Every structure is written in structure tokens, then in C-alpha cells.
Amino acid sequence: MAEHGRRAADHCWKVTKSAVIADTCVPMFQLPCLCAWHCLCCRYAQAGKDASLCAWQCVQFWTPLSLTVFFLWLLYRPDRFYPTVDSAVLTALHVTTGAAGKSSLEYDLAASLNLRNSNARLSIRYLDVGVAAFYNGTRLGSADNSLPGSFRQGPKNTTVLRSSFQGTVADVDEGVVKELDRERAAETVHVRVSVDLTIMYKVWFVQEVFFYKYDCWLWFTLPPNAVFHGDGASCLRV
Structure with missing residues (x-):
């Protein structure tokens, strides 16, 4: 037995x-x-x-x-792993009103996300990478299909992921319109980029999988061509 x-x-x-x-x-x-x-x-x-x-x-x-x-x-210490955003460009973020009086939010955002493996001996296997953008709680959309699938990252190595978001959110909430109007009056707008990572560490015969989610807050002057320079600003784990 x-x-x-x-x-x-x-x-x-x-x-x-x-x-x-x-x-x-x-x-x-x-x-x-x-x-x-x-x-x-x-x-x-x-x-x-x-x-x-x-x-x-x-x-x-x-x-x-x-x-x-x-x-x-x-x-x-896998908990010390943080992605960073070095730069981003916001080409468009504005509200349009259709014939039926409904508001739509148009957006065009590009961001460079850095994934750094600072460990000198340990490799990281990224099983899945998901990136999405939000404005005032409204999902703008997921990154285009340029993001890689599963890939390995060696020790002391940095991988740069360039994500772009383009599209229109139809029939947005009135609160989103008011918040954008308020921020445009203050001549600064913000976008939140959410990063979901599934990473695996393997040491000898032991391998462990970790699931992490990060929020990257990006502040811009008014578009078009509003540029964010993060200088390696870390995203916050949530």
C-alpha cells in the first residue's frame, strides 16, 4: 500500500x-x-x-x-524582478462623437519595455508575456502580435519588447470623457500599461513557475508625438 x-x-x-x-x-x-x-x-x-x-x-x-x-x-530572489519602461510615444488619445451622439476614444501608443535578468548564473524561461494598455480604467487594447511567445533569457541579459497599441474604443463611459477633458486642460495625460508574465526558473532538476503582474504608469504631455522618458523607471507589481 x-x-x-x-x-x-x-x-x-x-x-x-x-x-x-x-x-x-x-x-x-x-x-x-x-x-x-x-x-x-x-x-x-x-x-x-x-x-x-x-x-x-x-x-x-x-x-x-x-x-x-x-x-x-x-x-x-525572483521577487526582485521588475520590468522597466525607458521610453514611450503617445501619438493619439482623443474623443470623437458619432452621429448617434456616442463617444469613442481613439488611441495610438508605442512603448519599449525592458526585461532584465540581473542574475549572474540563472537563466529565465518566459512562458508567456501579455501587455495591455488602459486609460482611466478603460481597456484600450492588447499589444499587437509583435510580442514573442515563449523564449529564454540568459544571465545578465536584457530583452527589449516594443509594444504598440492602436485602435478605437466605442461608446466610452462619460467619466472617461470628463477625465480626459480635465487632463487635457492640465496639459498632461496618463496611460497605464499592464504587464502579465509567466516565468520559469530551473536550477538543476528543480523548476518553478511564477506568475507576476505589473502596472507601468506613463505620463505624457498632450499628443500628438507626446514622449515619455522613463530612464529605466520600474513598473509596480500588483
Whole structure:
């Protein structure tokens, strides 16, 4: 029965890791014992085993892995990873009114996003990169398809992603129109660029996946050709 429980635990481990990489399940570190309890403890409970044996099996399974991940996290500190925006150009951001009296927001934005791997030994695998732009809570749209898919970044390396956003948001809220009018009167407008990253670190035989979201606040003078110079300003993790 013990061997059967170990095989079930191995299967659970593989399924969970695959789900995390495929982004089809809640990340494993958010539910550290649920899957192990299902794969190990329930089988022992069904066999009429003592509950203490069930708990001990869970401890044996998770403690070495948890300690390994914790020390690797302390060594490489993935939480210190922040994208930066060095420059951006806002060519258009204005409201137009159609024949039916409905307001539309036209926009044209280009931004250069820097992803820096400052670690001297560790490579990063980007499983997914998503970038979207917002004005006053209204989604302007996602970046065009120039963003890469999965790619690897070596140690002490910087990857520059150039994102562009163009289009029209139909029937925008009146609050958006008033906010844009207020900012244009003050001769400065802001746009929020949201960055979603799924990155994987692999050290020896251990690999972990992390999901991060960042907000980059960009302030411009009035378009057209309003330029933002961030000088490496860090985006804020949310």
C-alpha cells in the first residue's frame, strides 16, 4: 500500500506541474497540501490506516521539496524582478462623437519595455508575456502580435519588447470623457500599461513557475508625438 501511495504521489506531482506550466490550474504553491492529501492521505484513509501515518506521509512528501524551493528562492530572489519602461510615444488619445451622439476614444501608443535578468548564473524561461494598455480604467487594447511567445533569457541579459497599441474604443463611459477633458486642460495625460508574465526558473532538476503582474504608469504631455522618458523607471507589481 505504501508503494501504491508513492506512485500516486508521483503521478499527482507530474499532473500538477503540467497544469501549472499550461496555466490550466491554480498554481501548486497556492495549494501545497491539497493534491498531496488527495493522492496520499485519502488512499491510506480508505485502507483504514491511522491518521497519523497519513499526516506523516504528507510531511515526508512535501518537506524536502518545500525546503529546496525556499532556499532557491532566497538564493535567486525572483521577487526582485521588475520590468522597466525607458521610453514611450503617445501619438493619439482623443474623443470623437458619432452621429448617434456616442463617444469613442481613439488611441495610438508605442512603448519599449525592458526585461532584465540581473542574475549572474540563472537563466529565465518566459512562458508567456501579455501587455495591455488602459486609460482611466478603460481597456484600450492588447499589444499587437509583435510580442514573442515563449523564449529564454540568459544571465545578465536584457530583452527589449516594443509594444504598440492602436485602435478605437466605442461608446466610452462619460467619466472617461470628463477625465480626459480635465487632463487635457492640465496639459498632461496618463496611460497605464499592464504587464502579465509567466516565468520559469530551473536550477538543476528543480523548476518553478511564477506568475507576476505589473502596472507601468506613463505620463505624457498632450499628443500628438507626446514622449515619455522613463530612464529605466520600474513598473509596480500588483
